[in-house]
Amino acid sequence: MTTTLPGTLALAGVTKRFETGTVAVRDVSLSLRPGDFVTVVGPSGCGKSTLLRLASGLEQVTEGRISVEAASTSYVFQDATLLEWRSALRNVELVGELRKVPRQERRRRAQEALDLVGLSGFEAQHPRRLSGGMRMRVSLARALVADPQLALFDEPFGALDEITRLQMQTELQKLFELKRFAGLFITHSVSEAVYLSTRVLVMSGRPGRIVAEIPVPFAYPRPPELRYAPEFAALTGRVSAALGEHS
Amino acid sequence: MSTETPVIMGRSGPTEIDSPRSDHDRRGGGRVWWRAGLRRALPVSAAVGGIAAVWYAVSYLVLPAGQRFLLPPPHEAYGAALGNAQLMGPMLQALGRSAVVALVGLAIAVVVGIGYAVVMSQSGWAERILYPYAVILQTIPILALVPLIGIWLGYAFTARMVVCVIIALFPMISNTLFGLQSASAAAHDLFTLNKASRLQRLVKLQFPAAVPSIFTGLRNASGLSVIGVIVADFYFQQGAPGIGGLLRTYTLRLQMEALLTAVTLTALFGVVVFSIFAALDKAVVGRWYGGHTR
Numbered sequence: 001m002t003t004t005l006p007g008t009l010a011l012a013g014v015t016k017r018f019e020t021g022t023v024a025v026r027d028v029s030l031s032l033r034p035g036d037f038v039t040v041v042g043p044s045g046c047g048k049s050t051l052l053r054l055a056s057g058l059e060q061v062t063e064g065r066i067s068v069e070a071a072s073t074s075y076v077f078q079d080a081t082l083l084e085w086r087s088a089l090r091n092v093e094l095v096g097e098l099r100k101v102p103r104q105e106r107r108r109r110a111q112e113a114l115d116l117v118g119l120s121g122f123e124a125q126h127p128r129r130l131s132g133g134m135r136m137r138v139s140l141a142r143a144l145v146a147d148p149q150l151a152l153f154d155e156p157f158g159a160l161d162e163i164t165r166l167q168m169q170t171e172l173q174k175l176f177e178l179k180r181f182a183g184l185f186i187t188h189s190v191s192e193a194v195y196l197s198t199r200v201l202v203m204s205g206r207p208g209r210i211v212a213e214i215p216v217p218f219a220y221p222r223p224p225e226l227r228y229a230p231e232f233a234a235l236t237g238r239v240s241a242a243l244g245e246h247s
Numbered sequence: 248m249s250t251e252t253p254v255i256m257g258r259s260g261p262t263e264i265d266s267p268r269s270d271h272d273r274r275g276g277g278r279v280w281w282r283a284g285l286r287r288a289l290p291v292s293a294a295v296g297g298i299a300a301v302w303y304a305v306s307y308l309v310l311p312a313g314q315r316f317l318l319p320p321p322h323e324a325y326g327a328a329l330g331n332a333q334l335m336g337p338m339l340q341a342l343g344r345s346a347v348v349a350l351v352g353l354a355i356a357v358v359v360g361i362g363y364a365v366v367m368s369q370s371g372w373a374e375r376i377l378y379p380y381a382v383i384l385q386t387i388p389i390l391a392l393v394p395l396i397g398i399w400l401g402y403a404f405t406a407r408m409v410v411c412v413i414i415a416l417f418p419m420i421s422n423t424l425f426g427l428q429s430a431s432a433a434a435h436d437l438f439t440l441n442k443a444s445r446l447q448r449l450v451k452l453q454f455p456a457a458v459p460s461i462f463t464g465l466r467n468a469s470g471l472s473v474i475g476v477i478v479a480d481f482y483f484q485q486g487a488p489g490i491g492g493l494l495r496t497y498t499l500r501l502q503m504e505a506l507l508t509a510v511t512l513t514a515l516f517g518v519v520v521f522s523i524f525a526a527l528d529k530a531v532v533g534r535w536y537g538g539h540t541r
Contacts, residue, residue, distance in 0.1 A: 058436055075440050081433040085455045085535050097451065098441040126537025 007031040007069065008150050008182035009055055014064035015207075016050055023207035024050040027064070030201065030210065034149065037176055037183040039193035041239060042203030048186040049078075051208065052154050055184060070149035070182075074142075076156045080135035082127040088114060089123035092142045099146070113141035116178075117171065133164035140172070144179065153185040157192065169195055170224050177220040190239045195227060200239050204246040212242035319503055328508035338493060338505070342512055345476045345489035348404065349520070352411025353472040357465060359412070360419025367420075368427040368453060369445070378424075385417035389475070393482050402485035407476060410483075414475035415468035422464030426457025458535050462528040469524040473517040490516075 009032040016024045024047035032038055042048050053059040054066060056075050082091045092113050096106025114123060117137040127135055136156060143151060157165045173196055176183060187193050193200045194216055202212040216235060218226060226232055299321055306320040319327075328334055363381065367374040389410060400406040430452050438448050480491025488496070490513055497506040 056440060058439065073440070075436070077433045077436070079433065081431065081437055083434065083452070083455065085458065085537075087537065094437075094451070095441055098438065098443045098447055128536055 007033050007067075008036075009070070009184065010065075010067050011051075011055065012065045014051075014054060014061050014066060016047070016054060016059065017062040025054070026207040026209050028208070028210055029064075032150070032182040032184060034182050035180050036199065037173075037185065037197045038199045038201060039185045039187055039197040040201045040203055041187055041190055041193045041243060042208060043205050043243070044188060046203045046205050047208030048188075048203060049154055051203075052152050052184065052186055055150075056152055068150060072146045072148045073150040073152065074144065074146060074148035076139055076143045076151070076153045078155050079159055080127070080132075080139040082135055082138055084127050087124050087126055088119060088130065088138045088141075091127070091138055092145050095142055095145050109145050110141070113145040114138070116144065116175065117141045131164075132160055133168060136160060136168060137171075140175070144175065147179070148181050151181045151183045153183065155186050155188070158187070158189075165192070166224065166227075170222075172196060173220055173222050190236050190243070191227060194232060194235045194239060195222065200235075202239060202242040202246070211246045212239075214238055214242070316503060319507070324504045324507040325511075327504040334505055334508075338490070338509055338512065341480075341488050341493050342490045342516060344487060345480055345491065346516065348407045348479070348489060349411055349472045349476040352408045352475060353415055353469055355408070356412045356415035356419050356468055356472065360416050360464070360468070361423050361461065363416075364420050364423035364427060365449070365454075367424055368449075374424075381417055381420045384413060389414055389478060393478070397483060402483040404486065406483050407479035407489065410479035411472045411475035414478075415472040418467035418471065419461075419464045422460045422467070423457055426460025427453045429460065430456040455535075459532045462524075462532055466521065466524045466528050470517060470521045473513075473520050477513060 009030075011028055011030050014028045015026050018024060028051060030038065040048050040051060050059065052075075054061055055068070056073060057068075082088075083094065086094065089107070089110050092110035093106050096109065101109075111123065114120065117140050119134065119137050119141065122130065122134065127138070130138065139156065157168050160168060169192055176196075183197075185193075185196055197216050199216060200212075200214045201210050202214070203209065204211045214235065218231075302318070302321055306315060306318050310318060328338075363377065367377045392413065393410065396406050396409055400409060434452055434456075435448070438452055443451070476489060477491040477494070480489030480493075481495050484492050484495070490509060494506065494509050494513070497503075497509060
């Protein structure tokens, strides 16, 4: 019925108007292929999160089309959103449980995912015993456990302290290099947007439109020191300027 | 002086500061456990001592000797009753019968209350339709229903149990419903994105999230079911009497020693039931979150 658009995730002329009449995003088009890591920056309340909820299917578009070509899509929330009564391992296993993966298989994969985010040895810990950064690592492991082709991130590091945040960014781009999913990452940190992505999209204030698209040429893995390089500063400058013009 | 020393140490010792580790300490050393027990027992003993002091004061200082039978001092009241096997035997049997009624009533209230809340949690419509009944049940004074229950169900075990159920039901319903609705919107999104069925959402998200609230409800309902059985015993006198029935008999005969002892037993019963469920609440909910007590 609907023709597929090219790419893992494609939005064509997407507008979202809520029942209250608020237009959250207007006429947004974008396309993600495997190996694309696209970050979206914009002033708060510009509809960035709505964009992600539309892409994931949690919200329906008012106008335009969305197509997703992915056997598995994952979503990382603003806070870790762990089930407090489950251990770290069982939190990661949840995805397999809901998708009816056999117990041994899902446990093995959950263990692998925890190892990948550096939480070996913390499998049995409940979320209350983990720090904010570790909770977010569990959340990342849960997102990666199903080997998603499309990974959506809704400002996942926004609530972390600065040191943990930089560390998580370093880890995430390593994971991206390893897994090569198509990533869509919402943030309001310009430096985070540039450091993580292959491409930065700048959104205007509400109703959100994409007002600039800035490719980021650096190869992965990206060392943390990249943030102090003049080329990096030049790019963050361009993104900031685009933000300043349109907010 | 020397007998007071451990109490003072127990209150001001370093265990207070180290409280997050008390779980391990409890398993490891008996001494710390003993101290913690003392620290907990102290306020209770103080309360009991306070009550006794007021009681003695009223008996000896307020009441003239001729009216002292209205409130005989504790040692006389308990002394006369506890030594009297013919009085205590039936009293303890009656307490046992009431305990059975209260626990059966509580069990029914728990099952019905959780079930009712689960049905309500499944749709906004179900909640809007069903919640008013629960509220009506809660707001009608139980004493207004008692005559009707007696006329419809007789004046024996069933009627008493129904009173217990009615009085204990609301906290089970409201706490369970609150718990079932306590999972965050993001957690619900997570389940939606993984295409969870309604049953998976209930079993793996809503119900586990409700466990702490269910135990809070259980704690409140257990206390109320004791009140329920006393009220029911008091009004439904057919068949073997419960402790509430004896309270009425003693009152009519002005047997003050027996009455005071029965009141004390009833209060103890209530405290014991409440404490058991409070301890259960703490233990289960603590374990539920991986060993941390709240």
